[in-house]
Amino acid sequence: MESFSLILAIVVVTALAFDFTNGFHDTANAMATTISTGALKPKVAVAMSAVLNLVGAFLSVEVANTISKGLVDETGIRPEVIFAALVGAILWNLLTWLVGLPSSSSHALMGGLIGAAVASAGVGAVNGDALVTKVLIPAIAAPLVAGLAAMLGARLTYKLGRKADGKAAAKGYRAGQIASAGLVSLAHGTNDAQKTMGIITLALVAGGSLAPDSDPPMWVILSAGIAIALGTYLGGWRIIRTMGKGLTDLQPQQGFAAQTSAATVILASSHLGFSLSTTHSVSGAVMGAGLGRKGGVVRWSTATRMFVAWGLTLPAAALVAAIAEWVCGLGDWGTALVAVFLVGSSAAIWKLSRREVVDHTNVIDADEPEQSGVVTQAMAAVTPPPAGVTEEPAAAGASSASESKAPSATTTV
Numbered sequence: 467m468e469s470f471s472l473i474l475a476i477v478v479v480t481a482l483a484f485d486f487t488n489g490f491h492d493t494a495n496a497m498a499t500t501i502s503t504g505a506l507k508p509k510v511a512v513a514m515s516a517v518l519n520l521v522g523a524f525l526s527v528e529v530a531n532t533i534s535k536g537l538v539d540e541t542g543i544r545p546e547v548i549f550a551a552l553v554g555a556i557l558w559n560l561l562t563w564l565v566g567l568p569s570s571s572s573h574a575l576m577g578g579l580i581g582a583a584v585a586s587a588g589v590g591a592v593n594g595d596a597l598v599t600k601v602l603i604p605a606i607a608a609p610l611v612a613g614l615a616a617m618l619g620a621r622l623t624y625k626l627g628r629k630a631d632g633k634a635a636a637k638g639y640r641a642g643q644i645a646s647a648g649l650v651s652l653a654h655g656t657n658d659a660q661k662t663m664g665i666i667t668l669a670l671v672a673g674g675s676l677a678p679d680s681d682p683p684m685w686v687i688l689s690a691g692i693a694i695a696l697g698t699y700l701g702g703w704r705i706i707r708t709m710g711k712g713l714t715d716l717q718p719q720q721g722f723a724a725q726t727s728a729a730t731v732i733l734a735s736s737h738l739g740f741s742l743s744t745t746h747s748v749s750g751a752v753m754g755a756g757l758g759r760k761g762g763v764v765r766w767s768t769a770t771r772m773f774v775a776w777g778l779t780l781p782a783a784a785l786v787a788a789i790a791e792w793v794c795g796l797g798d799w800g801t802a803l804v805a806v807f808l809v810g811s812s813a814a815i816w817k818l819s820r821r822e823v824v825d826h827t828n829v830i831d832a833d834e835p836e837q838s839g840v841v842t843q844a845m846a847a848v849t850p851p852p853a854g855v856t857e858e859p860a861a862a863g864a865s866s867a868s869e870s871k872a873p874s875a876t877t878t879v
Contacts, residue, residue, distance in 0.1 A: 489697020522655020523691030554578030554787030570743035581784025609750025619723035620758025639718035646725035714756030
């Protein structure tokens with residue numbers, strides 16, 4: 467009983483560690499556009515997001531029940547299986563954070579749970595219907611729906627505000643961004659914190675501490691909410707940079723449209739119990755909003771790397787979790803070995819991240835321009851600049867000295 471209690475405690479602590487990484491990994495979902503457009507200072511933005519993530523954790527348990535009751539057969543799951551699942555999810559979160567890619571913490575957790583369950587009890591341990599209807603279909607539909615809504619919303623805001631004073635409109639939309647960013651943070655806490663609640667509840671059921679089909683206890687809800695809030699406050703600055711500047715350049719109108727669309731999709735899915743990815747929803751909304759402004763383009767090279775990461779998330783986390791489960795199955799020393807590997811790998815990734823520090827002081831610094839792909843170049847070439855923009859024709863071979871003596875002619879388009 468003592469050994470069992472120890473492994474159950476390890477699982478709970480590891481689950482909260484995953485929740486912590488989920489918080490700083492997904493901070494960008496709520497605050498990247500708000501920070502990039504200057505609506506909020508970086509540290510103020512992540513503090514606000516942390517508080518609302520904590521509040522959101524108490525609003526519903528529908529997604530937690532999807533994890534703890536619907537995705538895998540809870541009667542055949544041991545605590546070691548859940549520990550292995552969390553190992554796969556945490557390592558994938560940290561790797562994608564290191565390279566600044568906004569992948570899905572939710573799908574990392576799902577992949578880890580599926581891989582560990584299959585390695586332990588076979589394919590029959592996974593509920594295929596729940597996997598398809600509540601995970602895979604929302605994974606595809608959410609970014610498309612959020613992207614289309616954000617694109618239409620951005621176009622509508624520009625159309626309605628075309629006669630408004632530019633500075634006044636921008637100020638108003640920045641205020642709207644603060645409200646919509648708060649809504650995204652609330653939605654993130656409602657959806658993502660529940661996934662950890664579901665995992666801990668599943669572990670408690672597997673360990674005999676809870677009856678099957680139980681809802682998460684209050685202490686589980688509170689601890690999961692605090693863990694994700696702390697992670698959010700630290701801020702996943704690398705991913706915030708990618709979401710705020712790497713995908714597209716957003717104006718306040720576009721930021722407001724993106725966040726409002728994403729929050730609507732996430733909250734609706736949480737109410738229905740769909741365990742969708744907030745990362746997919748917000749990324750789709752950001753790209754849609756980027757295309758909603760005349761002359762706006764998406765940096766497809768960055769988007770392509772992001773799509774590849776999305777596609778690899780489930781299988782990569784599942785593979786690591788399956789290997790971890792196999793090692794854990796060798797006995798207590800195997801579980802200890804996996805725990806040491808997790809701690810050592812996490813420390814190594816953190817040390818690598820120190821080579822180029824990204825934090826609140828430089829998250830919105832201008833980066834070197836990215837090499838644009840063929841799609842981006844083609845869209846930019848055929849899209850006329852907005853009215854009132856001036857262009858300076860560059861004369862081939864003109865020296866800087868001659869340019870300083872004679873001003874260049876400008877043409878108003």
